[in-house]
Amino acid sequence: MEGILVIDKPSGPTSHDIVDILxxxxxxxxxxxxxxxxxxxxxxxxxxxxxxxxxxxxxxxEPKTYIAEATFGITTDTQDITGEVLSESAGMPDEATIKRLLPDFAGDILQVPPMVSAVKIGGKKLYKLARAGHEVERPARGVHIFRFEFLESFEAEGRLKAVFEVECSGGTYVRTLIHDLGERAGGGAALSALRRTRVGRFGLEHALTIDALGDDSNSITEHLLSVDNALDHLAEATIKTDAVAFVKNGRLLDEDVLITYPKDADPQSYLRIKTTDGEFLGLGRVRLSEGFSVAPEVVLAQ
Structure with a gap:
C-alpha cells in the first residue's frame, strides 16, 4: 500500500495521534x-x-491556506488560547486599525518561532525546552504570506475577535502571525481557532474524517490518491521502456533514453520520470553540463 490520504483532522488529537491511528x-x-x-x-x-x-x-x-480566528487584548506563552496568559489589556484595536495593518504582513516577512514549537535549536525541540522552563533565543525565519484577508469581526466575552483567511508558505506559524498583528495593533492577540482548508492542490473537498474510514486497510486503500497527481505541478520526462532499470539503479538518464522532456527546464529543477505507458517511476533532477540529462533522486519504481 502506498499513496496519499487527505484527512480532515478534528480538534483534540495531535498530528502524531492521527498517524498512529492510521x-x-x-x-x-x-x-x-x-x-x-x-x-x-x-x-x-x-x-x-x-x-x-x-x-x-x-x-x-507547498502553500497552505487557513481560516484563523484571533482574540485581541490577550497574549499567552503559546500564542494561542491554550497557553498560559501572559498579559491582558482592556484597550483593543478597532476594525479599521486591523485592516490597515494587514498589508504590512504581506509578502516576504520574518517570524521568530514560538517557544512552544517543534523547531530545533541546538538539536533540541523548542517545546521540550519550554516544558523544562527554559527560554532560548530563536533566530527569525523567512516565510511568505500570499494573502492575509480580513473576513469579519465580532465581540465575545468582552473581547474583540476577528476572522482572517491566510494563505502562506510552508513553515509559517499562523499563531505567530496573529501574535505579531496583535503587537502592532496594541494590546496583543492570541489565536483562538484555526482550520486549515488547503495544502497545495489538496483541499477540504479531498479530505475524509477519521471516523469515515473503516477499521481495516481496505477502507484506506480505496481512498488513496496517487503521488504522481500530487506532484503534477512538476513537468514530465518520458523514457524508453528498456531504461526503467536505469531509474531503479539511479543511473543518469541522457538524451539516448529520454523520449520527451522539457528542453527549457531550469538546471537543478525536478521532473517526474514516467514510462510511455504513463507509469510514474520517481523524480529526477535536471542536469545540463553535457547535454540534457536527468539524475534520478527519488525512486518509486518497484
Whole structure:
C-alpha cells in the first residue's frame, strides 16, 4: 500500500495521534505527514503512506491556506488560547486599525518561532525546552504570506475577535502571525481557532474524517490518491521502456533514453520520470553540463 490520504483532522488529537491511528488501521508503519497541525487546529492533513513518504520534502513547503480566528487584548506563552496568559489589556484595536495593518504582513516577512514549537535549536525541540522552563533565543525565519484577508469581526466575552483567511508558505506559524498583528495593533492577540482548508492542490473537498474510514486497510486503500497527481505541478520526462532499470539503479538518464522532456527546464529543477505507458517511476533532477540529462533522486519504481 502506498499513496496519499487527505484527512480532515478534528480538534483534540495531535498530528502524531492521527498517524498512529492510521498505522493501526492499515498495519503499515511507514506513514508520515506534510505539516503538523496543533491539537487545537482542524482541517486538511496530508498523510503519506508507504513509499510515498519519499516525496515528503516536495510537499512540506507547498502553500497552505487557513481560516484563523484571533482574540485581541490577550497574549499567552503559546500564542494561542491554550497557553498560559501572559498579559491582558482592556484597550483593543478597532476594525479599521486591523485592516490597515494587514498589508504590512504581506509578502516576504520574518517570524521568530514560538517557544512552544517543534523547531530545533541546538538539536533540541523548542517545546521540550519550554516544558523544562527554559527560554532560548530563536533566530527569525523567512516565510511568505500570499494573502492575509480580513473576513469579519465580532465581540465575545468582552473581547474583540476577528476572522482572517491566510494563505502562506510552508513553515509559517499562523499563531505567530496573529501574535505579531496583535503587537502592532496594541494590546496583543492570541489565536483562538484555526482550520486549515488547503495544502497545495489538496483541499477540504479531498479530505475524509477519521471516523469515515473503516477499521481495516481496505477502507484506506480505496481512498488513496496517487503521488504522481500530487506532484503534477512538476513537468514530465518520458523514457524508453528498456531504461526503467536505469531509474531503479539511479543511473543518469541522457538524451539516448529520454523520449520527451522539457528542453527549457531550469538546471537543478525536478521532473517526474514516467514510462510511455504513463507509469510514474520517481523524480529526477535536471542536469545540463553535457547535454540534457536527468539524475534520478527519488525512486518509486518497484
Amino acid at each position: 498505522r493501526r488501521k492499515s498495519g503499515i508503519k511507514r506513514i508520515g505527514h506534510t505539516g503538523t497541525l496543533d491539537p487545537m487546529a482542524t482541517g486538511v492533513m496530508v498523510v503519506l503512506i508507504g513509499r510515498a513518504t519519499r516525496v515528503s520534502r516536495f510537499l512540506e513547503l
